[in-house]
Amino acid sequence: MSVNFLIHRAKEIQAVIDANASEIEKLDQEIGDGDHIFNVQRGIKLVIELEAVIKDLPMSKALNQIAMKVLSGIGGSSGALFGTLFMTMAKGNDIDNGVDYKKAIEIFADGVEAVKQRGKADVGEKTMMDVLIPVSNCLKKGVEDNKHVKEILNEAIEVAEKGMFSTKDLLATKGRASFLGERAKGHIDPGARSSQLMIKTVCESVLNS
Amino acid sequence: MKKFMNSADDFLKESLQGFGAAHQDIVNCHYDPNFITRATPTKEGKVALISGGGSGHEPMHGGLVGYGMLDAACPGFVFSSPTPDQMLAAAEKVDSGAGVLFIVKNYSGDVMNFQMAAEMMQGPNESVLTNDDVAVEDSSFTTGRRGVAATVVVEKIVGSLAEHGGSLQECKALGDKVNKNSGSMGVAFSSCTVPAAGKPNFDIGDDEMEFGVGIHGEPGRRRDKMKSAQDITNELLEAINEDLKPEANEEILLFVNGMGGTPLTELYLIYDNAKNMLDKKNIKISRSLVGNYCTSLEMQGASITLTKLDEELLKHWDSSVHTAAMRWGV
Numbered sequence: 001m002s003v004n005f006l007i008h009r010a011k012e013i014q015a016v017i018d019a020n021a022s023e024i025e026k027l028d029q030e031i032g033d034g035d036h037i038f039n040v041q042r043g044i045k046l047v048i049e050l051e052a053v054i055k056d057l058p059m060s061k062a063l064n065q066i067a068m069k070v071l072s073g074i075g076g077s078s079g080a081l082f083g084t085l086f087m088t089m090a091k092g093n094d095i096d097n098g099v100d101y102k103k104a105i106e107i108f109a110d111g112v113e114a115v116k117q118r119g120k121a122d123v124g125e126k127t128m129m130d131v132l133i134p135v136s137n138c139l140k141k142g143v144e145d146n147k148h149v150k151e152i153l154n155e156a157i158e159v160a161e162k163g164m165f166s167t168k169d170l171l172a173t174k175g176r177a178s179f180l181g182e183r184a185k186g187h188i189d190p191g192a193r194s195s196q197l198m199i200k201t202v203c204e205s206v207l208n209s
Numbered sequence: 210m211k212k213f214m215n216s217a218d219d220f221l222k223e224s225l226q227g228f229g230a231a232h233q234d235i236v237n238c239h240y241d242p243n244f245i246t247r248a249t250p251t252k253e254g255k256v257a258l259i260s261g262g263g264s265g266h267e268p269m270h271g272g273l274v275g276y277g278m279l280d281a282a283c284p285g286f287v288f289s290s291p292t293p294d295q296m297l298a299a300a301e302k303v304d305s306g307a308g309v310l311f312i313v314k315n316y317s318g319d320v321m322n323f324q325m326a327a328e329m330m331q332g333p334n335e336s337v338l339t340n341d342d343v344a345v346e347d348s349s350f351t352t353g354r355r356g357v358a359a360t361v362v363v364e365k366i367v368g369s370l371a372e373h374g375g376s377l378q379e380c381k382a383l384g385d386k387v388n389k390n391s392g393s394m395g396v397a398f399s400s401c402t403v404p405a406a407g408k409p410n411f412d413i414g415d416d417e418m419e420f421g422v423g424i425h426g427e428p429g430r431r432r433d434k435m436k437s438a439q440d441i442t443n444e445l446l447e448a449i450n451e452d453l454k455p456e457a458n459e460e461i462l463l464f465v466n467g468m469g470g471t472p473l474t475e476l477y478l479i480y481d482n483a484k485n486m487l488d489k490k491n492i493k494i495s496r497s498l499v500g501n502y503c504t505s506l507e508m509q510g511a512s513i514t515l516t517k518l519d520e521e522l523l524k525h526w527d528s529s530v531h532t533a534a535m536r537w538g539v
Contacts, residue, residue, distance in 0.1 A: 068294065071292055071293055071294070071322075071325065072242065072292045072293070072294040072295075075285065075286065075289055075290060075291075075292050075318075075322075076285075076289045076290050076318040076322075077290070077317050077318040077321055079292060079322070080290075080293075080318065080321035080322050080324075080325055081321070083293075083325065084321075084325065087325075118321055118324070118325075119317075119321070120352060
């Protein structure tokens with residue numbers, strides 16, 4: 001994984017998110033306050049705009065720049081959560097000397113764990129954590145079991161989708177959907193949908209490369 | 210939506226510019242990132258107090274920057290938490306070496322962003338988290354109780370201690386104590402409109418009120434039919450008393466706070482009605498504060514805060530303060 005890899009994936013994610021924007025917006029209008037898609041699109045745009053600044057930087061510095069940009073540019077809870085993800089990844093051991101898929105999985109998992117701590121949300125609370133935590137666990141397990149990288153990524157795509165659909169029947173206890181109580185049931189969480197799309201995009205891109 | 214605005218994008222900037230110009234003897238406004246400091250630098254050895262939160266609650270917190278209160282405030286966009294770059298820039302400007310105390314209202318976005326700033330900061334720092342709202346344990350924006358109007362009381366009392374040489378740990382401890390000694394609850398008659406959203410945050414009927422409302426118009430305990438002022442006041446005070454349990458003859462501060470769209474005439478009427486009830490319970494109102502301090506844009510409504518006062522708190526409440534929104538003893 002190189003800085004160039006990050007920028008290219010960001011561009012692919014932008015295309016996928018844009019293509020699904022109206023669906024995500026609709027999900028958010030049903031159980032949130034309708035600004036999730038706007039925040040996600042703004043965040044991705046800010047990351048892509050960093051290309052010239054970060055393309056020749058070492059990985060740790062590039063990830064830190066991305067973290068600070070997302071943090072200040074998106075703001076609110078989303079900015080803090082995504083900022084935490086990238087900032088933790090930037091602290092990964094020895095990442096300036098090359099990041100293979102095992103290292104990438106290790107720092108992603110550390111990042112997800114930090115996001116879990118920051119937002120104090122776990123699986124089953126109808127948030128993006130219902131996608132991120134199972135995906136992180138699946139990736140780590142795949143490495144432990146010495147599975148082939150293609151197998152690991154294919155499983156991650158499936159786990160992300162399953163996690164995303166699982167939010168449909170959950171009651172929300174975190175985030176703005178929580179005050180709807182029973183009314184939030186039957187709706188997929190927009191944050192779970194957008195993060196599932198991002199994970200699918202990155203995994204497929206690696207599989208097809 | 211009817212608002213004094215030129216464009217939603219410039220709404221905050223123009224308001225900050227006006228605030229800075231109108232109170233240039235007290236504050237300095239800094240932009241990109243946005244933060245407000247006192248017009249004079251922090252005295253050497255004085256703990257610096259920094260607060261912040263979404264805009265739309267004015268005069269909290271910018272109007273509370275000045276002698277005897279805050280050293281800096283970080284305004285986020287309307288009803289949206291400020292970001293760590295703002296807090297870090299503010300801290301760099303006002304930290305005199307004695308450390309920084311962050312005063313944070315318990316709303317998820319604020320908590321996460323202040324937490325990140327605290328982690329990134331090099332120098333010594335502590336945080337006081339206010340959660341005085343007795344209405345709900347968990348709201349749509351929080352885990353645990355919300356931090357609302359008592360934040361003003363915390364900032365006044367801790368501000369005085371910091372001004373008089375209190376250490377970082379002492380300031381943190383006093384802040385926690387004031388928060389623990391305080392309880393608040395609010396009620397709303399109408400909604401409020403975030404400029405960028407352009408439509409009201411919630412719908413409410415002409416004959417309805419949101420009982421236990423949060424400071425962004427988020428739901429509270431229940432939707433009720435309108436009642437008399439005395440009945441509403443009694444119910445607010447009962448909820449607070451149940452939580453705070455002030456004893457007979459205990460001294461308290463009675464703080465009636467307007468949410469932005471309710472005239473002072475009505476706030477004083479609430480004060481009268483609250484006094485009626487507290488007198489009956491032999492609770493001694495020894496200090497008062499009435500006005501719009503912790504607002505929710507143009508929302509019609511009010512909140513009541515009670516703070517139990519001991520000698521230490523009384524002394525720091527009474528000491529001089531000179532900010533845009535609070536000024537006495539100078």
